[in-house]
Amino acid sequence: MTEAQTFDLASIRSSCVHCSLRQLCLPAGIGAEELRQLDDIVRRRRPIAQNERLYRLGDPLTAVYVARDGAFKTVAISESGEEQIVGLHLPGELMGLDALGAGVHRCEAVALATANVCEVPFERLSEVAAQLPSLQQQLLRVIGQSVGRDHDHLGMLVRRQAVERIALFLHGLAERYRNIGQPALEFRLPMSRDDIAHYLGLALETVSRGFSKLQDDGVIAVLGRQIEIRDSAELDRLAHGVEHEEPRNRSRA
Numbered sequence: 001m002t003e004a005q006t007f008d009l010a011s012i013r014s015s016c017v018h019c020s021l022r023q024l025c026l027p028a029g030i031g032a033e034e035l036r037q038l039d040d041i042v043r044r045r046r047p048i049a050q051n052e053r054l055y056r057l058g059d060p061l062t063a064v065y066v067a068r069d070g071a072f073k074t075v076a077i078s079e080s081g082e083e084q085i086v087g088l089h090l091p092g093e094l095m096g097l098d099a100l101g102a103g104v105h106r107c108e109a110v111a112l113a114t115a116n117v118c119e120v121p122f123e124r125l126s127e128v129a130a131q132l133p134s135l136q137q138q139l140l141r142v143i144g145q146s147v148g149r150d151h152d153h154l155g156m157l158v159r160r161q162a163v164e165r166i167a168l169f170l171h172g173l174a175e176r177y178r179n180i181g182q183p184a185l186e187f188r189l190p191m192s193r194d195d196i197a198h199y200l201g202l203a204l205e206t207v208s209r210g211f212s213k214l215q216d217d218g219v220i221a222v223l224g225r226q227i228e229i230r231d232s233a234e235l236d237r238l239a240h241g242v243e244h245e246e247p248r249n250r251s252r253a
Contacts, residue, residue: 067116
């Protein structure tokens with residue numbers, strides 16, 4: 001006689017604690033059997049190596065993805081073959097939503113470092129969500145958060161001053177790290193300076209000068225990719241304040 005498999009609810013909850021889909025597994029009213037049904041459709045992929053593509057331009061929508069660790073950039077390719085970084089995805093954030101409209105991916109997801117990924121087959125997720133209204137509502141919230149990040153990226157690109165773009169980028173990163181339960185005032189940049197420059201529509205030298213100015217003004221401290229936010233209020237002002245207001249120079253205070 002085969003021994004019955006033990007359903008470890010606590011283990012599933014622990015493994016998904018920092019995932020943007022955690023509330024898909026734990027909305028009010030979902031019982032153990034329903035949670036098992038949802039967990040059964042999630043596939044744990046092999047590790048994705050740095051610079052490896054998770055999906056490519058033109059691939060059909062088969063799944064959405066969540067990185068358990070590691071980060072990804074999404075890259076659009078113009079008709080001339082030029083690459084433009086259009087998105088950044090941290091651990092626990094949903095990827096692959098660009099294919100929801102046309103059914104095929106409009107960009108490529110590239111690993112910024114070795115990453116472990118959960119793959120959620122889209123058709124199965126839709127079936128389960130249709131049976132569980134609270135799960136469906138949470139899925140819509142997660143999609144809305146992704147749309148909000150796209151809107152924030154556009155907000156960065158329309159800023160005239162390079163320092164304001166960088167400040168908004170760092171401010172947004174801090175908030176996103178806070179949302180996934182990681183330190184928001186000290187963190188490692190998931191992107192290289194060159195990738196940040198492409199993401200913000202700036203020259204590499206301009207990005208380097210912008211980081212240096214923020215450090216000279218006492219807003220941040222920079223050591224390689226490690227960032228410490230030392231003046232949250234000033235970073236917030238630069239990210240969301242009046243465009244032509246002159247920033248305070250902390251080094252002269």
